[in-house]
Amino acid sequence: MLLKGEERHQHWVLVDHRAPAGQKSLRWTGTKAEAVELIYELVKVGVLNNGNASIMQVTRWFEQEFQIELVNVPKIFQDIRNRRKETTSLALKMDKALRLYIDQLDEEDMERNTKMRRA
Numbered sequence: 093m094l095l096k097g098e099e100r101h102q103h104w105v106l107v108d109h110r111a112p113a114g115q116k117s118l119r120w121t122g123t124k125a126e127a128v129e130l131i132y133e134l135v136k137v138g139v140l141n142n143g144n145a146s147i148m149q150v151t152r153w154f155e156q157e158f159q160i161e162l163v164n165v166p167k168i169f170q171d172i173r174n175r176r177k178e179t180t181s182l183a184l185k186m187d188k189a190l191r192l193y194i195d196q197l198d199e200e201d202m203e204r205n206t207k208m209r210r211a
Contacts, residue, residue, distance in 0.1 A: 120158035126182040127160060128168040133183055 120127055131150045134140055140150060151165055162168070178184050 118158055120154075120160040122182070124160070124162055125168055125172055127154060127158070127162060128165055129172055129180060129182045130154075131162075131165070132169060132172075133180070 128151075131147065131154055135145055135147050135150050147165065151162055154160070155162055172179060175181070
């Protein structure tokens with residue numbers, strides 16, 4: 093049952109996201125470099141605390157929420173800066189994955205609309 097004002101979207105799944113008592117619900121399984129890349133991106137884009145979050149604040153939050161210990165974040169960031177190829181590889185992977193998902197949904201919508209017109 094949906095509450096007043098709620099809308100069920102065909103691509104959304106409604107689930108209970110609460111973790112059992114005393115257990116964290118999400119664990120970071122990417123690399124430490126990917127974690128640091130994401131932390132810097134979130135801070136530099138300014139999407140946390142109206143752009144007032146520091147690298148240290150976000151790092152501590154990230155460590156707690158995703159059960160990862162990030163040691164020597166400035167060194168990891170320097171390694172990211174020194175990459176020869178794609179400096180922001182996680183950002184590029186995320187962008188590609190989201191674009192691919194959107195394209196897939198668009199194709200499914202087109203197929204559904206074509207079938208509905210034929211019926």
